[in-house]
Amino acid sequence: MEKLTIKDIPLEEYTITPGSACQGCGPALAARLVFKALGDKVIRHGVPSCPDSVTRTPHTFSVFESAGAALTGISRALKVLGRDDVLAVGFIGDGGTYDIGFQALSAAAERNEDILWFCKNNEAYMNTGIQRSSATPLYAWTTTTQVGPRGRGKETPRKNLPFIVAAHHVPYVATASIAFPTDLIGKVLHAKRLRGFRFIDILCPCPTGWRFDPSRTIEVARLAVQTGMWALYEIIDGREFRLTYKPKKLKPVEEYLRIQGRFRHLTDGEIEEIQRMVDENWERLLKLDEEGEFPL
Amino acid sequence: MTVEVMVGNKAAATGAKLSRVQVAVAFPVTPQTTIVEYLNEFITKGEMDCEFINVEGELSAQVVVQAASRIGARTFCCTSGPGCLYMHHPMHDTSSLRLPVVMAVVHRGNKGMQPDHTDLMSHIMTGWIQWYVENNQEVLDSIIMAYRVAEDMRVRIPIAVGYDGYILSYTAEPVDVPEQEEVDDFLPPYKPTPSLMPEDFDPKAPLWWRVPWEEHHKVIVDAKEVIKEVNEEFGKRFGRSYGNGLVEEYRCEDAEAVIVAMGTIASTARDAIDNLKAEGKPIGLVKLKCLVPFPYEDFQRIGSEVRAIGMIDRNVCLGVGGVGHTFIRNAIYDLEERPKVLGFHAGLAGKEVKVSDIERMAEKVLKAARGESVSPLVEWV
């Protein structure tokens, strides 16, 4: 990735605003940052999701299950037309990426299609009103993983999709966060210069679905990274692994969980369980980072 | 029985709960989503004993219920618009395998989020029985009745209960909720045939059995009698029934013309008919509830009693015409004396259908009944 400071971030805006997203919408900020970095030689593709990304670049749209296929069509048509200056860019929710769109995503990744895929990951289906996805973390409340005598929120941890995509031997996979704009834009600029299948999973807190005050969107996003709930890294060619943010010590996950309504019901025991999971994962990532190798 | 003010989606979820559904599968899609949420709530609170699967998309939703029904669970599924369309392929098999799956379809057209009937009507050839209902009470009652019909050994065909998104899905109104015991008496437990349990299984049975076309068609046509029976019995037990189960005639006595409507348009049309009747106009309403199997006999009878029929289609079969209009014309063709059949495309993509709109359509149909010339015969409202 490229190393930047805030002053290097281009001033031009490519999102058209005000849009119809909620106050303090994380994905809307992700859209703003991503398209700033990509510039105007872009065809943006979308599938059904929250209304957080309207850009003044050309755009296309297809059914929910189909982003990988649609982006393939766009990219191959650009190729036969000799337009390798135009990027095929998907800006797709976690539902359209992790779940219903997974088959077409995997197929496009395996063919190493010339695509840039951004997952605006708000860890649930927000457009339809907060239902769990396979990106929803363990014990999070959603309207389909409710809390009551027979439910403690989501029963399983989220799918490790960036690793799964990396296992397709693609040129570039990264995670990013809206609270770390220079890291995010540095990754986008790097990915932009490569060819083949590139995937960036951006954690974007959603005040409406995660149940926190909209003014705290960035704080929540930052804590996700500082507690190790969402680690920032990149995987190159399915082989090289690098953490791009490595604090000396992680903050306790409690700080992140306690400020969100979706985790309000958690017991101390459940928080400890999450803490253990995060610690184990962090150990593993540190080891990968040290060895610099992704175990394929 | 208790009265509860509830939205259409809660009525659907409550119908599934009272039917003691054992496996429920759905994928959220506006305006069906809250059914999924209500089911999750019932199960989380321990009010409903049911396996609920949060699948990754509708293709899987349909196949999970198909497979679970085959093994022997009573299954429920629900969807809307795009999700309904995405299920198309396996829906053919659910019917071909003669599985009594019941599915709520909360109508949403494919040109936006708003309702029309093109979602479910796109599946006319999949072999699903299709009902279109007009209020939240009928949503709840029809889900319970659907299991009785679908699981009847003379039928064993899946049923889709369709209702208009937004207009019912999110609108709250009083609903009589029957007692669990009453529903249990009405709806015995489901037994799959053939059983696939190892101890029952016949190794010589074909591996993947699909009923041949001709037989498949006849079973669905013959289901009309079972639907009527079940509707009548429901009426006796619960004090409510819906016409003859296929169509309902509202104030058709002495009518020279009738309006035919489906879903919530039929509900609004009742006010329009009352207004016109008050002015002494000879008009009535026919609510078309069961589109598949199509009640040809009822329309032949109605067609021989009136001079003009006006079908309001909340759909269009592109390049062909209104589905109801086409079917009704087909039904009356063999009559000695045929009424005029006018068509109206109304309420597509959620366009509001007001009482006054229906009054105006009715006036046009009355004009045709008087033998005056009207044009065009088919109109977009």
Add this chain to the structure above:
Amino acid sequence: MIEIRFHGRGGQGAVTASRLIAEAVAKEGKYAQAIPMYGTERRGAPVTAYVRIDYRPIRRRDLVHEPDIVIVIDPILSRKPSVAAGLKSGGLLLLNYPTPPEEVEIGGDFMVSTVDATTIALETLGRPITNTAVLGAFSRVTGITKLKSLEEAILKRFPGEIGKRNVEALRRAYEEVHLPKPAKGPLRPREEEPPHVTGYGVLKSVADWRVFRPVVDLEKCVGCRLCWIYCPETAISLVDEKPIIDYDKCKGCGICVHECPVKAIEFVRESV
């Protein structure tokens, strides 16, 4: 038949209010329909809901175009004459508004009643969720539902402490509402569509989504660009390294206020 239209904003409970009325009148043996105008509203965006009440089952399923009563639960929307669009002559406009009806700017051949529901809600619930307070005023002014039925409906929906506090808001508003007076204000509702946002896409202005407005103290600002980079709406641009806010684009989320490292941005309540 009585027809009511509600105006509010995503998150304030207009839809819940419509449901509570329906539940309350159903307890009294009447029939009701509560219709939310759902599109894809987001938190902060204006929303509409309708209620019909009758002595017999309600069958029509079109929307309400000429309401007998309009209820506005948001104080900022209460300033907009378009909320009264279509209101029947002799009808009632019930506003969440801090001053008596005489000071309301909207005028026409209908009555106006006001209640300071925001203050009541802040004092009873601690949050500006004004729906239950407005219902107390509704019960008193119209007599369409008994206070008791509304209380029962509220307690059923919100069990426990929250329910109790909502009942308190309801009762206080019942007492404090300013009774209807003829609407004499200078601003007439035009036959425009009442405020409502649905769907996806780009809006002209979101100024009325805000409850609070961010105001930058340029003296304090050290030009770090953080507020600029974190604003989801591109509402902040940099002029000579200092942030300038475009208030047509600002939704009032408060991110910039929260993130400014030197607390140079203040969050000021929008005036009513």
